[in-house]
Amino acid sequence: MKSVIPVKLPQQSYDIRIAPGGLDYLGPWLAAGSGPDLGPDSGPLVRPGQKLLLVSNPVVFKHYGKSAIASLEQAGYSVSPLILPAGERYKTMRSIEKIHNLAFEQRLERGSAMVALGGGVIGDMTGFAAATWLRGIAVIQVPTSLLAMVDAAIGGKTGVNHPQGKNLIGAFHQPKLVLIDPTVLATLPVREFRAGVSEVIKYGVIWDRPLFEALEAAPRFDRQRTVSDDLLQMMLTHSCQAKADVVAADEKEGGLRAILNYGHTVGHAVESLTGYRQVNHGEAVAIGMVAAGKIAEEMGLWEASAVQRQQVLIEKAALPTQLPAGLNIDNIAIALQSDKKVQAGKVRFVLPQQIGAAFVSDQVDPALVRQVLTQIQSA
Amino acid sequence: MKSVIPVKLPQQSYDIRIAPGGLDYLGPWLAAGSGPDLGPDSGPLVRPGQKLLLVSNPVVFKHYGKSAIASLEQAGYSVSPLILPAGERYKTMRSIEKIHNLAFEQRLERGSAMVALGGGVIGDMTGFAAATWLRGIAVIQVPTSLLAMVDAAIGGKTGVNHPQGKNLIGAFHQPKLVLIDPTVLATLPVREFRAGVSEVIKYGVIWDRPLFEALEAAPRFDRQRTVSDDLLQMMLTHSCQAKADVVAADEKEGGLRAILNYGHTVGHAVESLTGYRQVNHGEAVAIGMVAAGKIAEEMGLWEASAVQRQQVLIEKAALPTQLPAGLNIDNIAIALQSDKKVQAGKVRFVLPQQIGAAFVSDQVDPALVRQVLTQIQSA
Ligand SMILES: NC(=O)c1ccc[n+]([C@@H]2O[C@H](COP(=O)([O-])OP(=O)(O)OC[C@H]3O[C@@H](n4cnc5c(N)ncnc54)[C@H](O)[C@@H]3O)[C@@H](O)[C@H]2O)c1
Ligand SMILES: NC(=O)c1ccc[n+]([C@@H]2O[C@H](COP(=O)([O-])OP(=O)(O)OC[C@H]3O[C@@H](n4cnc5c(N)ncnc54)[C@H](O)[C@@H]3O)[C@@H](O)[C@H]2O)c1
Ligand SMILES: [Zn+2]
Ligand SMILES: [Zn+2]
Numbered sequence: 001m002k003s004v005i006p007v008k009l010p011q012q013s014y015d016i017r018i019a020p021g022g023l024d025y026l027g028p029w030l031a032a033g034s035g036p037d038l039g040p041d042s043g044p045l046v047r048p049g050q051k052l053l054l055v056s057n058p059v060v061f062k063h064y065g066k067s068a069i070a071s072l073e074q075a076g077y078s079v080s081p082l083i084l085p086a087g088e089r090y091k092t093m094r095s096i097e098k099i100h101n102l103a104f105e106q107r108l109e110r111g112s113a114m115v116a117l118g119g120g121v122i123g124d125m126t127g128f129a130a131a132t133w134l135r136g137i138a139v140i141q142v143p144t145s146l147l148a149m150v151d152a153a154i155g156g157k158t159g160v161n162h163p164q165g166k167n168l169i170g171a172f173h174q175p176k177l178v179l180i181d182p183t184v185l186a187t188l189p190v191r192e193f194r195a196g197v198s199e200v201i202k203y204g205v206i207w208d209r210p211l212f213e214a215l216e217a218a219p220r221f222d223r224q225r226t227v228s229d230d231l232l233q234m235m236l237t238h239s240c241q242a243k244a245d246v247v248a249a250d251e252k253e254g255g256l257r258a259i260l261n262y263g264h265t266v267g268h269a270v271e272s273l274t275g276y277r278q279v280n281h282g283e284a285v286a287i288g289m290v291a292a293g294k295i296a297e298e299m300g301l302w303e304a305s306a307v308q309r310q311q312v313l314i315e316k317a318a319l320p321t322q323l324p325a326g327l328n329i330d331n332i333a334i335a336l337q338s339d340k341k342v343q344a345g346k347v348r349f350v351l352p353q354q355i356g357a358a359f360v361s362d363q364v365d366p367a368l369v370r371q372v373l374t375q376i377q378s379a
Numbered sequence: 380m381k382s383v384i385p386v387k388l389p390q391q392s393y394d395i396r397i398a399p400g401g402l403d404y405l406g407p408w409l410a411a412g413s414g415p416d417l418g419p420d421s422g423p424l425v426r427p428g429q430k431l432l433l434v435s436n437p438v439v440f441k442h443y444g445k446s447a448i449a450s451l452e453q454a455g456y457s458v459s460p461l462i463l464p465a466g467e468r469y470k471t472m473r474s475i476e477k478i479h480n481l482a483f484e485q486r487l488e489r490g491s492a493m494v495a496l497g498g499g500v501i502g503d504m505t506g507f508a509a510a511t512w513l514r515g516i517a518v519i520q521v522p523t524s525l526l527a528m529v530d531a532a533i534g535g536k537t538g539v540n541h542p543q544g545k546n547l548i549g550a551f552h553q554p555k556l557v558l559i560d561p562t563v564l565a566t567l568p569v570r571e572f573r574a575g576v577s578e579v580i581k582y583g584v585i586w587d588r589p590l591f592e593a594l595e596a597a598p599r600f601d602r603q604r605t606v607s608d609d610l611l612q613m614m615l616t617h618s619c620q621a622k623a624d625v626v627a628a629d630e631k632e633g634g635l636r637a638i639l640n641y642g643h644t645v646g647h648a649v650e651s652l653t654g655y656r657q658v659n660h661g662e663a664v665a666i667g668m669v670a671a672g673k674i675a676e677e678m679g680l681w682e683a684s685a686v687q688r689q690q691v692l693i694e695k696a697a698l699p700t701q702l703p704a705g706l707n708i709d710n711i712a713i714a715l716q717s718d719k720k721v722q723a724g725k726v727r728f729v730l731p732q733q734i735g736a737a738f739v740s741d742q743v744d745p746a747l748v749r750q751v752l753t754q755i756q757s758a
Pocket of ligand 3 (some may be wrong): 199264281
């Protein structure tokens with residue numbers, strides 16, 4: 001089972017390759033250089049002999065560093081690994097400095113590349129370091145968390161956190177290749193797996209009805225071993241295709257791309273109010289989807305039965321559907337106002353119209369938001 | 380006397396406006412929003428009412444800060460000034476952090492902008508800070524040194540220095556407008572003026588024979604008050620047009636843009652070996668142009684009379700034509716090899732073929748380079 005999904009962009013197109021065991025082909029694929037833009041004689045994505053920085057974190061490197069490096073070295077690359085501490089709190093300019101320092105020491109050239117082997121944190125940082133070294137060198141994304149596979153690694157958003165706000169510092173920088181090896185999910189903590197499933201459900205609601213229906217048909221998907229290889233492949237290919245479609249239509253978030261923020265309006269507020277600890281991103285998005293679904297229902301935009309079907313999927317993923325205990329609704333309202341996507345004081349919500357289609361609205365009555373948040377307060 | 384030079388790029392085009400006294404129109408022009416991409420109803424370049432960060436240094440701000448801010452505020456913008464210390468050694472990530480901190484404090488939004496009021500150092504830093512805030516907000520370049528007017532402010536290269544190398548960290552980020560008010564050159568130190576003239580001569584040699592001939596016809600141009608308003612306007616318009624032409628043909632330095640490095644191969648080596656102090660950038664480029672001219676002559680590519688005519692212009696600008704005393708030729712050879720533009724170990728030289736045309740060569744014999752460097756050693 002192997003799938004290649006092209007991401008077609010005006011400036012630079014690239015492939016997402018989804019293949020169990022694909023990590024062992026990382027080197028050969030970089031050297032072989034197929035891709036949507038490339039004819040048969042296009043040459044390698046990165047020239048063999050070139051220097052690569054492979055950026056990872058301790059856990060991921062322990063499991064997969066050796067095979068990744070072996071595959072790259074066998075294909076003729078010279079690889080320098082850099083292991084950064086794990087965790088969102090290290091997604092800072094300080095880590096970018098470390099990557100840049102190694103880039104200097106290794107004398108990376110314009111034709112060199114960086115390889116991100118890890119979750120979204122490693123992917124975002126490595127992408128940003130590559131975007132800003134010599135004004136942009138190649139980056140290869142090898143996402144190892146489900147969330148990074150279906151979301152963070154695709155679309156070229158890169159960056160780090162400012163001490164006072166998430167993802168405020170960054171750049172758009174598209175990868176040359178996204179390589180997804182689903183077998184690495186075996187070692188992912190189950191709560192992280194569910195966080196990724198939350199984004200998969202999101203694609204089903206806003207873009208891909210067959211994906212939604214496949215999830216409905218599946219007996220379970222609350223942990224890796226409950227998911228068949230076929231279902232996992234479907235979740236990955238459909239989610240990646242959805243993100244690729246949206247990104248291709250709107251590379252730099254002028255319009256359509258905003259629908260990817262479904263569930264993220266309330267989600268971000270919940271994350272930030274719980275200090276990015278108690279509730280993880282995927283859990284917050286799950287709660288946010290429940291809220292947005294109910295808002296759409298109350299506004300007469302989405303039918304009650306669809307809202308209920310979404311609720312069932314979220315529960316099947318063992319994701320939360322209620323606000324964490326103790327969260328004050330006034331504080332959520334304030335946090336919504338200070339989101340960086342607020343334009344001219346209007347909070348923007350993504351609202352489903354049917355399963356597989358959604359739109360952006362800045363016309364949601366704040367009183368309705370409060371009413372819905374009250375409905376989903378935990379008892 | 381007023382000129383508008385469009386820079387036409389696939390993604391975002393913009394105007395360079397050259398107008399004596401233009402600083403007073405900064406606000407109105409941002410609000411009026413003409414530009415090569417824009418139809419009559421296109422709306423403002425930055426929406427009035429928006430927040431602007433104006434980044435400058437103490438000297439430049441003292442002279443021109445007040446008029447710039449007045450013009451922007453009268454047009455309805457809300458301006459926060461940020462004054463960074465002057466000098467290349469402050470072109471660091473630490474300064475970018477300061478800009479980002481103010482961007483956070485002032486709650487800049489996607490529609491906000493940064494304005495660079497200063498020389499190339501301020502321009503490069505402000506451009507990079509804007510490129511990386513919220514993954515890219517608008518930047519307006521208001522260059523105040525001759526070098527920044529004819530070179531740094533145009534073309535979208537932005538960045539800062541790495542502790543161990545110049546301009547290693549950066550991004551491409553095109554401005555929304557470049558506003559050049561030649562009257563501000565009155566206060567520029569004369570040595571800085573000459574550094575800019577060095578780049579003007581460069582454009583004459585590699586791209587624009589009429590510019591070269593106008594310089595030949597002028598009695599003097601070794602300091603501001605020896606240059607007529609007409610000649611200055613010609614120097615600015617032709618140089619900006621040359622850079623705009625080259626950048627439009629090759630936005631991200633894939634090929635043609637490399638000719639802008641005429642004089643810079645040896646120039647960079649001289650700068651770095653003299654610790655970026657004894658010899659400034661323009662002076663180093665002047666020496667580099669002499670070297671490259673002689674190399675082209677020795678290779679039979681450029682006629683001796685043209686090499687001599689170039690020499691005369693450089694002397695007329697009171698720029699150096701010989702290596703600084705005490706510089707060791709072995710060290711220059713080593714520095715050439717470690718330049719970031721070296722590809723696969725080959726040093727690239729830009730060589731003139733005639734006045735107004737040049738090309739890039741990696742076929743220059745290192746022995747010839749040494750021979751020419753020996754010729755231009757100071758007695
Ligand atoms: N660039 C984008 O478009 C985009 C989109 C969404 C999220 N993000 C960013 O992504 C980050 C979140 O990504 P994430 O959820 O992957 O977080 P993460 O990178 O912190 O990974 C989650 C945890 O899983 C571990 N892990 C990852 N893969 C593993 C594996 N195969 N085996 C064992 N452990 C593994 C990591 O060490 C980490 O502890 C955030 O910083 C977010 O801002 C970016
Ligand atoms: N981005 C690019 O494409 C590009 C191209 C060339 C150079 N650069 C960069 O530009 C920088 C050099 O630019 P620069 O030569 O303008 O240096 P600079 O910015 O340091 O300015 C030179 C000096 O002139 C002063 N100054 C500037 N305008 C003045 C005025 N009107 N009145 C009085 N004093 C004034 C400054 O305070 C400074 O002391 C370097 O960092 C270089 O890397 C960038
Ligand atoms: Zn998300
Ligand atoms: Zn220069």
